[in-house]
Each structure stands twice: as C-alpha cells, then as structure tokens.
Amino acid sequence: MKETPLSNCERRFLLRAIAEKKRLDGRQTYDYRNIKISFGTDYGCCIVELGKTRVLGQVSCELVSPKLNRATEGILFFNLELSQMAAPAFEPGRQSDLLVKLNRLLERCLRNSKCIDTESLCVVAGEKVWQIRVDLHLLNHDGNIIDAASIAAIVALCHFRRPDVSVQGDEVTLYTPEERDPVPLSIHHMPICVSFAFFQQGTYLLVDPNEREEHVMDGLLVIAMNKHREICTIQSSGGIMLLKDQVLRCSKIAGVKVAEITELIQKALENDQKVRKEGGKFGFAESIANQRITAFKMEKAPIDTSDVEEKAEEIIAEAEPPSEVVSKPVLWTPGTAQIGEGVENSWGDLEDSEKEDEDEGGSDEAIILDSIKMDTGVDISDIGSQDAPIVLSDSEEEEMIILEPDKNPKKIRTHTISAKQEKAPSKKPVKKRKKKRAAN
Amino acid sequence: MGPGVMEGVMHADPKIHTEPGTESSPRGPGCSLRHLACEQNLLSRPDGSASFMQGDTSVLAGVYGPAEVKVSKEIFNKATLEVILRPKIGLPGVAEKSRERLIRNTCEAVVLGVLHPRTSITVVLQVVSDAGSLLACCLNAACMALVDAGVPMQALFCGVTCALDSDGTLVLDPTVKQEKEARAVLTFALDSVDRKLLMSSTKGLYSDAELQQCLAAAQAASHHVFRFYRESLQRRYSKS
Numbered sequence: 239m240k241e242t243p244l245s246n247c248e249r250r251f252l253l254r255a256i257a258e259k260k261r262l263d264g265r266q267t268y269d270y271r272n273i274k275i276s277f278g279t280d281y282g283c284c285i286v287e288l289g290k291t292r293v294l295g296q297v298s299c300e301l302v303s304p305k306l307n308r309a310t311e312g313i314l315f316f317n318l319e320l321s322q323m324a325a326p327a328f329e330p331g332r333q334s335d336l337l338v339k340l341n342r343l344l345e346r347c348l349r350n351s352k353c354i355d356t357e358s359l360c361v362v363a364g365e366k367v368w369q370i371r372v373d374l375h376l377l378n379h380d381g382n383i384i385d386a387a388s389i390a391a392i393v394a395l396c397h398f399r400r401p402d403v404s405v406q407g408d409e410v411t412l413y414t415p416e417e418r419d420p421v422p423l424s425i426h427h428m429p430i431c432v433s434f435a436f437f438q439q440g441t442y443l444l445v446d447p448n449e450r451e452e453h454v455m456d457g458l459l460v461i462a463m464n465k466h467r468e469i470c471t472i473q474s475s476g477g478i479m480l481l482k483d484q485v486l487r488c489s490k491i492a493g494v495k496v497a498e499i500t501e502l503i504q505k506a507l508e509n510d511q512k513v514r515k516e517g518g519k520f521g522f523a524e525s526i527a528n529q530r531i532t533a534f535k536m537e538k539a540p541i542d543t544s545d546v547e548e549k550a551e552e553i554i555a556e557a558e559p560p561s562e563v564v565s566k567p568v569l570w571t572p573g574t575a576q577i578g579e580g581v582e583n584s585w586g587d588l589e590d591s592e593k594e595d596e597d598e599g600g601s602d603e604a605i606i607l608d609s610i611k612m613d614t615g616v617d618i619s620d621i622g623s624q625d626a627p628i629v630l631s632d633s634e635e636e637e638m639i640i641l642e643p644d645k646n647p648k649k650i651r652t653h654t655i656s657a658k659q660e661k662a663p664s665k666k667p668v669k670k671r672k673k674k675r676a677a678n
Numbered sequence: 679m680g681p682g683v684m685e686g687v688m689h690a691d692p693k694i695h696t697e698p699g700t701e702s703s704p705r706g707p708g709c710s711l712r713h714l715a716c717e718q719n720l721l722s723r724p725d726g727s728a729s730f731m732q733g734d735t736s737v738l739a740g741v742y743g744p745a746e747v748k749v750s751k752e753i754f755n756k757a758t759l760e761v762i763l764r765p766k767i768g769l770p771g772v773a774e775k776s777r778e779r780l781i782r783n784t785c786e787a788v789v790l791g792v793l794h795p796r797t798s799i800t801v802v803l804q805v806v807s808d809a810g811s812l813l814a815c816c817l818n819a820a821c822m823a824l825v826d827a828g829v830p831m832q833a834l835f836c837g838v839t840c841a842l843d844s845d846g847t848l849v850l851d852p853t854v855k856q857e858k859e860a861r862a863v864l865t866f867a868l869d870s871v872d873r874k875l876l877m878s879s880t881k882g883l884y885s886d887a888e889l890q891q892c893l894a895a896a897q898a899a900s901h902h903v904f905r906f907y908r909e910s911l912q913r914r915y916s917k918s
Contacts, residue, residue, distance in 0.1 A: 239745050239798075278807045279734045283766075285806070290722045294738075294806060296766045322762055323724050323740030323802035373767050375804055377738060378721040522806060523715045523731045533717040534910035539902050540710040541850055543895045550890035 241327035244453045252454045256442050262450065263289075268491055270446045273499065275393055275506040276525035281420065282398030285522070286390040289448060290380035295390035296373045297398040301412070304360070304367040312359020313369040316345050318376070318387050325379040340384055343473060344374075347388055347429050347462040351470035354395065355424040361403050362410060368400060370423065381448035384460055388431040393503055397510070398423055429470040430499050432492040434459040436478050443484075445491065459485070461492040465500040709850045711899055714906050716818075718826045718914060724802070726827020730819035732851060734809035737816050739823035743799030751798065756791035763803045763816065777813055781820055784867045784877040790830040799829055810853040811839040813865045813879060818903065825911065834870040836903040838896040839863065842884055848892060850899050864892050868900040870907075 252262070259267060271289030278284065282297035304311060318341050320328045327333070348354070359368040372394060374387050399420030402413045435447035435455040444451060447458075457476025463469050469489060474480060513520045526533045568576045712733030721727040724740035744757055751758050761782040763774045785801065801820050805812065817837030824831060841852035841860035849856055857863050862882025869876050875893065884892070 239742065239800075278736070279809070280807060283807060292721065294766070294804065298767050319764070321740075321764060321802060321804055322800065323721065323727070323738075323742075323804065325723050326742050326745065371767065375764065375766070377740075377804060378723050380722060521734055522729075522736050523713065523734075526715055526717050526729075526731075530717070531916075532719050532914055533715070534906070534913050535713070535715040536906050536909070538710055538713050541895070541899045541902060543709045543848065543850075543898055546848075546891045546894040546898070549894040550887055553890045553894075554887060 239326035239329070241325075244450070248450070249454050252450060253437060256437050256444065256451075261444065263448065265446075267443070268445045268495075270495060270499070271448070273389065273502055275389075275503065276522060277397060277506075277510045277520065279521040282394050284390060284393045284397055285377075286386055286393060288382060288386040288389070288446070290378055291382060291386045292377040293383070293386045293390040294375045294377055295387075295394035297394045298371050298373070299398075299400045300369045300371070301361065301366050302369045303365060308356075309364040310360045310367075311356040312367045314349055314354060314356065315369060315371045316341065316348060316374070316391065317372065318344055318374040320376045320379075320383075323378070324376040328376075328379070339475070340387065343384055343431070343460060343462075343471065344387055344391065346471045346473075347431055348372075348391055348395075351427075351429045351462070351464075353392070353425055353427050353429050353464075353470075355426060358424040362405065366410065370395075370398075370400075379449060381450070381452050382433050382446050384431050385433050385446060388429070388462065389499065389503070392425075392428045392430065393506070395423055396425060396428070396503070396507055427464040427466060427468070428500055428503065429462045429464050430496045431460050431462045431471070432495050434461070434488050434491075436476070436480070440478050440480055440484065443488070445495065459488055461489055463489070463492050463496045465497050467493045709848065709895060709899070711851045711902055714903070716822055716906070716910050718822060718910075724823075724827070726823045726825070726829070728819050728822035728826050729806070730815055730822055732811055732815045732818070733853070734807055735811055735815045736806040737812070737819040738804045738806050739816075739819035740802045740804075741799065741820075741823045741827040741829065742802075743827065743829060744794035744797035745800070747796060747798035752796045753791075755795050757789070757794040757796075758798045759786050759789060759791065760798060760800045761785065761803070761820070762800065764805065766805045766808070777816065780813065780867075780877055780879050781816055784817060784835055785820060785824070787876050788831045788833050788835055788869060789824065790832055793830050808854070810855075810857050811837075811851050811865075813837060814839040814851070817867050817877075822907070822910075825907075832871075834904065834907060835867050835876055836870070836900050836907070837865060837867050838899045838903065839865045840892040840896055842882070842888060842892065846888070848888075848895055850895060862888075864889070864896075866893060866896040868897060870900075870904050873897045873900055 255262065261267075263271075265271070272287075274287040276285050276287075282295075284295050286293050286295065302313065305313065318337070320333050320337055320340075322328050322330070354370070359370065361367060372391050374390055376383055376387070399422055401415065402418040402421050404411050404413070433446060435444045435451055436442070436457045436459065437444070437455055439456060444455075447455060452458075455476070457474065457478030457480075459480065460471070460473045460475075461469060462471035472485075472489075474485075510520060523535070526535070565577050570576065712735075713731075715731040717729045719727060720729055721738075721740055724742055725745075726741040727739065729736065729738045747758050751760075759782055761778045763778045763781070764770055765774055781801070781803070789799065791799070801823065803816050803819060805816075814837030817835060821835050825834070839851060839857075840863070841849045841856050842862040842864070843849065843859070844861050849860070852860065852863065860882065862880060862884040864878065864880040864882075864884070866875060867877035868874065878893075880889075
C-alpha cells in the first residue's frame with residue numbers, strides 16, 4: 239500500500255512547534271517515551287514497547303560447525319523484520335533500504351561491540367559450536383525502530399537460556415531442559431542505541447523521535463552505548479553537518495539515557511526471574527492489563543462431549559453411502575501406471591492446421607511427444623536403428639516418433655491404435671491426431 | 679440410544695472422558711479448552727488488531743482494509759483478501775503458505791467482499807508463541823482482528839483443534855506434547871450462525887466415525903469460544 243504522505247501544514251506545524259521547544263505528545267526535548275518490557279513463557283522471548291512502537295524478539299540456538307577462520311568461536315545471527323502489520327507501506331519488496339540500514343546498525347551495535355562472549359559458545363573446537371539466532375519482528379511502527387529493536391535484542395539475549403552441554407574427552411552430552419537447567423549466555427555488557435533527530439540543519443535536536451517527527455527531520459544521529467559510558471557504535475545519517483560539541487553533548491545525553499534504560503531492563507529481568515522461581519504465572523497472558531476494556535480473559539473451561547458419540551452415529555446413519563469410486567489402474571510398465579482418463583482435448587484448432595505439416599515432416603509431433611514422454615527415458619535412437627516395425631509391448635515406447643521420414647511412423651501409428659483401442663487413452667491430444675491420420 | 683448400543687460402540691469408537699476441569703496444569707485427559715485471553719486494538723497503525731491467547735499459544739493479528747489494491751491483484755466485483763502468516767523464528771516456508779491459504783479460504787467465506795469491490799483487505803498474523811493448536815489460534819486472532827477493523831462479515835468464525843490419541847481418546851485444544859503423541863490432529867473452522875464447517879485441516883489416521891465425533895466435539899467447543907467473543911465485545915462496548 240502506498241504511504242500516506244505528510245501534508246504540508248502538518249510539516250509546518252511540527253517544525254514550528256519544535257522551534258518553540260514543544261512536542262506533540264508533550265514530552266521534553268530529552269525525554270524518552272514509556273518503555274514496557276514483557277516476557278513470554280519460553281526463554282528468550284520478549285516484547286518491548288517504546289511508546290506505541292512494538293518489537294517482538296526471540297532468541298534460539300542450534301549446534302553447528304564453526305566458520306573456518308574462527309574455529310573456536312560461536313556464531314551470532316541477527317535478523318530484524320519489518321512486518322507488514324507495522325506500517326501499510328512495509329510490503330515485502332519495498333522496504334529494502336530501511337531494512338538494510340537497520341539490520342546493519344543492529345549488527346554493528348551487537349556483534350562488533352563483542353557484548354556476547356562467543357568463545358564461551360564453543361563446544362568442540364573446530365567441530366561444534368552454538369549458533370545463536372536473534373529474530374526481531376517490528377509489530378507497530380511509531381518511530382525510532384532502532385532503539386526499540388536494540389532494547390528487544392539485548393533483553394532477549396539476557397533472558398535466553400541455552401541447553402547445558404558437557405564434554406568428557408571425546409563424548410559430548412547435550413542435556414534437555416528437563417535433565418539439567420538451561421544455562422544463560424555470557425554477556426559482557428549491554429549496548430543500547432539512542433537516537434537523536436536533528437531539525438533545521440542541526441539547530442534543534444530531539445531524543446526518541448516518533449513517526450511524525452521522523453518524517454520532518456533533517457538527519458539522525460544514533461549512538462550505541464553501554465552503562466559504562468563506552469560508545470559501541472555511532473552513526474550519523476541524513477547529511478546534516480554536526481559540530482564537535484554537538485556530538486559530545488549528544489553522547490553525554492546518551493550516557494544518562496542508557497543508564498536509565500539499563501536499570502529498567504535489569505528490573506524487568508529480575509521480576510521475571512522471581513516470578514518463575516516462585517512458580518507464579520508468567521507469560522504474555524499475564525502481562526495483559528486486567529483493567530483495560532479492550533482486554534478480556536476467560537479461565538479454562540470444560541466442554542461437555544458426552545453426547546458426541548451419539549451425534550456422530552446419527553450423522554453417519556443418515557448420511558448417504560459414499561459413491562462408488564471405480565479406479566482401475568492400468569500398468570504400462572513396472573513403474574508406470576495410469577488411473578482414469580485425461581481431460582477432453584481442447585486443441586481442436588491446432589489439429590486442423592498441423593495436418594498438412596505433419597505429412598511432410600512429423601517433427602512437430604516429435605517435439606510434443608518428447609516433452610510429454612520425458613519420464614520414460616527411452617532413447618529415440620534405439621528405436622530408430624531398427625528397420626523393421628517395432629515390436630509392440632504394453633509400454634509407452636511405441637508412442638515415440640522415429641525421426642526418419644519413412645513410412646515407418648505411419649505404420650507404427652496404425653499398429654498403436656489397433657492395439658490400444660480398448661484401453662483408456664492417456665494423452666488425448668496426441669492420440670486424436672494419430673487417429674485422424676489413420677482415417678486419412 | 680440405550681446403554682446396549684453404547685457398549686457395542688465402545689469397541690470401535692474412541693472413548694471420550696469428561697471430567698470437571700479442575701486441574702490447573704497439566705490438564706488431565708478430558709475435554710477442556712485452555713485459558714483464553716484476547717486484547718483488541720492494541721496496535722496503532724493497523725485498522726484493526728487483536729492478540730489472541732489460548733493457554734501459552736499466542737498469535738497477534740493486524741488487519742488493513744478495505745484499502746488500495748494493486749491493479750494486478752484487483753477483482754472487479756469484490757475485495758481481494760490477502761493473509762500473511764509470519765513464524766517467530768526463521769523465514770516463512772511452505773507450512774506457513776499452506777496455513778495462509780487455509781485461513782484465507784475461511785475468511786473469504788465469511789467476509790462480505792462484495793460491499794467493497796476493487797479494494798484489498800490484508801490480514802497479517804505474527805506467531806508470538808506456539809504451544810499447540812496454532813492454526814486454531816490464528817483463526818481466532820484473525821476473526822477478532824477483522825471485527826476490530828470493522829470489516830463487514832456475515833458471520834464470525836472460530837478455530838478448534840482436536841487430537842486423537844493412540845487409544846482413541848479425544849483431546850480438545852492439545853498442547854505441543856499432546857499433538858506430537860497423537861495419532862491424528864484435526865483442526866476445524868466453524869461459523870457462528872449455524873456452527874457449520876468452514877474449513878477442515880487434518881493430519882494423521884482416523885476413521886469416519888472418529889471424524890464425525892471430533893467434529894461434534896469441536897462444535898460443542900465452539901459454543902464456548904463464541905461466548906468468549908461475545909463477552910469480550912460486550913465488555914469493550916459497555917458503558918460501565
């Protein structure tokens with residue numbers, strides 16, 4: 239679907255409001271929207287809501303052989319998908335630019351910063367390592383996808399537990415979750431992206447732009463940082479010229495924001511762990527707010543199926559018996575059988591026009607027959623080498639045309655028809671043509 | 679039908695236990711639906727959205743429509759319905775395509791496409807967690823999302839999954855473990871007006887008597903699901 243363009247008056251309104259230090263949703267210049275993190279029942283599954291932008295993250299693992307040049311390191315794979323429900327403009331073919339940009343930024347933020355210890359993912363050096371796969375799905379686009387996605391990725395990675403493995407000499411034992419508790423990943427630090435949107439050639443800046451603000455911004459600066467104030471990635475796009483002190487100021491703001499977000503993430507992870515340990519209910523169903531009028535829950539309900547057998551019997555007794563299905567398979571050769579007949583020949587016109595041609599050559603038919611009979615795999619040359627008429631057998635071979643302009647083809651055709659008249663014709667278009675020529 | 683007939687039937691047909699569903703988890707052998715939860719209008723961009731949860735299985739659906747359609751896909755006298763199902767891990771494969779087709783056929787049977795010719799109605803489904811009965815949960819989420827979007831329909835529809843055990847026990851709304859150990863898994867889509875069958879997708883071996891019994895059990899279960907829909911919508915549009 240085409241994207242609804244932002245109207246000029248909306249654009250002017252937004253820019254003028256930003257010039258007066260006002261945002262449409264009432265936030266201050268450096269304020270983030272509300273972040274809500276909820277976890278699912280399986281480990282490694284989380285949904286992060288940054289205002290109305292919603293991202294689903296899932297981590298999964300698999301034992302694979304390592305890359306050749308990194309034999310002792312595990313493999314990390316990140317994939318961010320812009321689901322079609324996130325915005326009407328996100329169609330499968332149409333979002334490549336944005337998708338590549340976001341994926342690349344996410345990879346630089348998480349992979350190049352070495353926040354996950356890949357050496358600990360090695361099981362048998364050179365043979366078996368863990369491949370950790372992070373799948374992120376954008377569910378609703380209300381601006382600032384990269385921040386929400388980076389939070390979802392790091393939360394999912396921290397929440398994930400991989401199966402325990404023990405190596406004794408040559409033996410590798412993989413324990414199921416029932417045998418031994420799964421083990422968390424070894425994470426050094428938590429890099430989080432913070433986005434800054436610039437307006438009026440760098441005069442005004444806003445943190446965490448929403449969708450409307452992203453439409454009118456001139457450029458975007460993304461700084462990925464961890465709570466130890468280490469910059470993991472920095473990217474400036476949109477072609478705005480920034481001064482050195484602007485970038486430094488942004489990094490200071492990012493440091494503060496990242497500290498707040500990291501604290502929020504830790505609290506959410508601790509809460510979830512506590513609930514799981516105490517045996518309480520966890521999962522997405524629990525995180526639906528009860529007070530919301532648009533949400534509704536119903537407890538497990540028994541279904542009375544005591545009269546199901548009686549009902550079924552009634553239905554079967556009243557139903558008509560199934561119609562007689564006559565299927566007589568015809569075995570041509572071992573491995574080639576035919577059930578039923580083909581459809582009516584709808585190549586009526588073709589026949590008349592081709593009649594004259596085929597008396598001379600017969601090459602057209604040869605091509606058609608070859609394409610139909612590909613499965614039998616019989617060489618035409620074998621048949622052609624014999625001078626005498628071909629011995630008739632119950633095989634498909636006799637329908638093959640010999641590419642010699644003799645009377646042989648016609649002889650064979652007549653033979654074919656007499657032998658097969660009782661049996662159901664399998665390839666009607668070809669057969670009809672033959673019959674007509676015999677009549678001629 | 680007296681007790682004599684029932685005994686004769688017991689040899690050939692599956693036994694069906696009914697127990698008051700007092701167990702919390704795991705469910706004992708018995709016909710009961712898991713805990714249902716639904717939230718509507720949770721996404722701001724799609725015209726309609728719903729998140730449907732059956733036990734631990736959760737599916738999020740978003741509906742766009744009636745909206746502009748590409749000329750190549752337009753139908754002159756009705757709306758073009760498109761269903762997209764995305765798995766949680768990995769790229770969508772053939773299984774997703776086949777489920778998309780089943781859901782699309784069900785939706786096309788109930789959605790009044792003739793009221794919106796040359797438009798497109800797109801239903802996007804995202805699997806949030808899969809703990810059994812996924813196709814039924816997708817159908818339910820799609821229905822609630824279509825209702826939330828205000829797409830005109832002639833009836834509501836719901837999905838119910840039955841699993842047949844190796845000894846013939848019928849289980850409704852099976853979990854992943856029950857589905858794996860079952861001899862046959864049957865999913866039905868039923869409409870709300872007459873409980874008629876809109877779609878059936880089955881996997882495994884079963885007799886025709888068992889099929890009819892599963893269908894009858896699914897119809898009994900659909901009463902519960904439709905009651906859930908009704909109460910959920912009543913709550914949403916209530917003034918108190």
